[in-house]
Amino acid sequence: MSSCHLSKHTTYQIGGPAQHFQRCNSEKDLQTAISRMSRQQLPWFVLGNGSNIIVSDSGFPGMVIKLGGDFKKVVFEKDALHAGGGVLLPSLSRHCMARGWGGFEFMCGIPGTIGGAVIINAGTSQGQIKDNFLSIKVLSPEGTIRTFNHEEMRFSHRHSALLNTKDIILSATFSKPYQTEKNVIKKRIKDIIASRRQKQPKNKRNCGSVFKSPPGGEPAGWYIEQAGLKGLRRGGAMIAYEHANWIVNLGGARAEEVKTLIEIVQKAVWEKFGIMLEREVIYVPEDL
Numbered sequence: 001m002s003s004c005h006l007s008k009h010t011t012y013q014i015g016g017p018a019q020h021f022q023r024c025n026s027e028k029d030l031q032t033a034i035s036r037m038s039r040q041q042l043p044w045f046v047l048g049n050g051s052n053i054i055v056s057d058s059g060f061p062g063m064v065i066k067l068g069g070d071f072k073k074v075v076f077e078k079d080a081l082h083a084g085g086g087v088l089l090p091s092l093s094r095h096c097m098a099r100g101w102g103g104f105e106f107m108c109g110i111p112g113t114i115g116g117a118v119i120i121n122a123g124t125s126q127g128q129i130k131d132n133f134l135s136i137k138v139l140s141p142e143g144t145i146r147t148f149n150h151e152e153m154r155f156s157h158r159h160s161a162l163l164n165t166k167d168i169i170l171s172a173t174f175s176k177p178y179q180t181e182k183n184v185i186k187k188r189i190k191d192i193i194a195s196r197r198q199k200q201p202k203n204k205r206n207c208g209s210v211f212k213s214p215p216g217g218e219p220a221g222w223y224i225e226q227a228g229l230k231g232l233r234r235g236g237a238m239i240a241y242e243h244a245n246w247i248v249n250l251g252g253a254r255a256e257e258v259k260t261l262i263e264i265v266q267k268a269v270w271e272k273f274g275i276m277l278e279r280e281v282i283y284v285p286e287d288l
Contacts, residue, residue: 004017004018004064006050011049011051011205012207012253013249014054014057014253014255015054015057016055017060018064020064022064023065023066023067024065024069027145030067030139030170033065034143036063037062042063043060043061044062044063046064046066046067046085047066051111051207051208052282053283053284054259054281054283061285066086067084067113068086072086074091076099080173080176081095082171083173085115085170086113087113088113089117090107090108094108094189097185102179103127103131103178104127104174106123106126106128106192107127108192109124109192109193115168116169118153118160119162119169120158120280121157130155131177133153133174133175134174134175135148135172136171138167138170139167139168199243200243201246205248205251205253208281210265210279212277214277220277221245223273224245230244233250236249236251237253237254239261
């Protein structure tokens with residue numbers, strides 16, 4: 001167990017130090033770490049790929065856990081696969097391509113892990129986590145291992161039953177949608193990545209989409225653009241010109257500057273359209 005500067009572990013490259021940083025390679029490692037934090041009454045959270053969070057400039061006053069080892073494994077069966085909570089979505093997409101499993105191509109451009117993706121039902125216009133989902137195995141904060149099936153997860157747009165809980169995804173099981181030629185999947189992945197690159201900021205220091213799109217409305221970026229906020233800057237943070245639902249770190253941006261832009265966007269869109277945009281990005285700690 002060691003300390004670590006979290007800006008090195010987030011795609012925003014923003015965030016102060018964690019009091020403790022630990023890599024867990026097995027369920028036993030993870031249970032031991034959570035138990036230790038519970039006894040010491042310290043907060044903790046599991047850090048995936050760091051692609052959907054903003055970490056406080058003062059850091060995190062507890063333990064940050066990274067999943068490795070067993071949590072990075074993908075196991076294929078005849079009609080299903082099991083992916084550890086730490087498996088990156090693009091990696092799973094490539095594993096499926098190698099075996100001719102179609103239906104997982106949409107994951108190729110999402111820079112997150114299975115654990116985080118299941119919790120928010122991550123997806124694109126080409127597909128969502130819930131589409132081929134069968135079940136998950138989770139570890140509760142109390143140390144109990146449980147399973148949830150598709151119905152129990154209550155998936156909806158960027159939502160699941162585990163959102164806003166402290167349950168940790170140990171692994172997820174997905175069904176096999178269909179078999180096809182490897183080259184067909186490879187072509188789809190290439191097209192998806194090319195399309196995403198055309199629409200997304202070239203600056204990679206970002207968290208992806210900042211806001212959820214309102215149900216039944218336009219995409220969140222449309223409202224932000226109509227409010228005339230593209231290019232708005234606070235310190236080293238700026239609302240991207242390429243896509244208004246992305247805030248980029250121009251270099252040296254602070255969490256507080258990103259948070260300020262988020263609040264400006266919410267106020268402006270509310271005043272113009274009467275719609276309160278809901279954050280998709282997660283604050284760490286929650287009271288950032």
